[in-house]
Amino acid sequence: MTTPYQDRPLPGPMLDTSTTPFFEAAKEGRLMIARCTQCRQPHWYPRPLCPYCLGDTAWETASGRGTVYSYSVARRMGPVPYAMAYVRLEEGVTMLTNIVDADLDTIHIDQPVEVTFKPMEDGWMMPMFRPVEGQTDAA
């Protein structure tokens, strides 16, 4: 069985003062995470106040590399199948995302993945992840 990845229309991002920097960076091909300026902990999803200590946070560019923590191919949740996943980033936080640009039936836990960006409405971009070619799973 193969389930080829297909693009699906993505609505524009939900923009407000605390999300716009993330989506402006995504437009330029950068995945941002937030880290506390006080306790130095990174967290996900990004917030202006740290969920460990309520300190102010600052944006930083993530490596965009990670591994699949869990996944599910949603086969009847819309016009085309899509692969929901949690990806553990090298920076130590795990984010909800989609796995794309792959046969969705080959996705597996611990698979190395890297960020890529898929178009949303009005020229915005959403970070998603694709398998890293030729790289074997982390032990």
Next chain:
Amino acid sequence: MTEIDLRRRACIVGAFEHPTRKAPDKTSAQLHAECARGALEDAGLTLSDVDGYFCAVDTPGLGAIDMAEYLGLNPRHMDTTELGGASYLSHVSHSVQAIAANKCDVALITLAGRPRSAGGGIGATGPYISPDTPDLPWERPYGWAPAPMYALAAMRHMHEFGTTSAQLAAVRVAASLHAQYNPNAMLQTPVTVEEVLASPMISDPLHKLDCCVISDGGGALIVARPEIARSLARPVVNVLGAGEAYKGYLRGQVDVSWSAAALSGPRAFAAAGVSPQDIQYASLYDSFTIAVIMQLEDLGFCAKGEGGRFVEEGNLIAGQGRLPFNTDGGGLCNNHPEHRGGITKVIEAVRQLRGEANREVQVPGCTLAVASGLGGMIGGRHATSTLILERE
């Protein structure tokens, strides 16, 4: 600090599950009122006895304000705690606190809705999610919905513990065996593991029959102080203990191998002064089969990772297993009104403790039961509420 002992400080004296599963000809407010009437009749009380009202976001309008008007209530205590499908179990717990504090004597709790008539389908979440929910910008574009979010937990559970699709299916099989004796159940035909596995794949590894029904309807409960409970004709069901918990993305340290029930369960058992081994019947939130397996582990009925095997051995089936569950057929087969089955979990536990479950699934001499509710999504952010109930 130790909790104040609230054991037996209030009792569930009325319980009513609306018999409808499809109500195109009724409004949501009307269903709430019909449930209230049913629970009051069950208790042997009247509207004028009610001085506390508990409801969640499924009430039309602005919380208790609109429903108190519609029902003709004159409450001196109101609580609109909203914890998704766990709300109504927390309403029971909070009503015990309110009664112990002399804030009210007779509390009414209602849930109702008509998502089946309104349309939607598997994965619908109800209309309550406001556009400024802070998590949504990082969830919605990815196709965030109940089925895939529960599926993320199921997939990881399989990876970590070797849980199988057949074990997930065995949850549905047990529920369907119970539903065949419930004339109001939406799906009354028993199914086999093979039939579950042959049903369409919704979101790997969850098949269509791993998902609960979508039904119109609702239910209501009446909680009253013990002096009132003992003056009524119905068997007395004490609230022995309660616990609540929240668990989400853990600030990015995601771990979907356990649910908030691992926190709310021990809190409830500690408050009740009993252990999981004492429990004779369990109402477990079953929006999806994986939720049942995780609650079995997290509430302490089996070791972490053993939930699938526990179910596969037939332990959930009335008349043969160690822990009969959801003997009304549960959300999987009977009823999951307004996309949130919390109140039906309490209602079936009350039936079991009164000895009024359907004859074929009644647990003989049932005196101690657990009811477990879950709101939100087990693979994402969610709350749980656990109740320990006792037949006096």
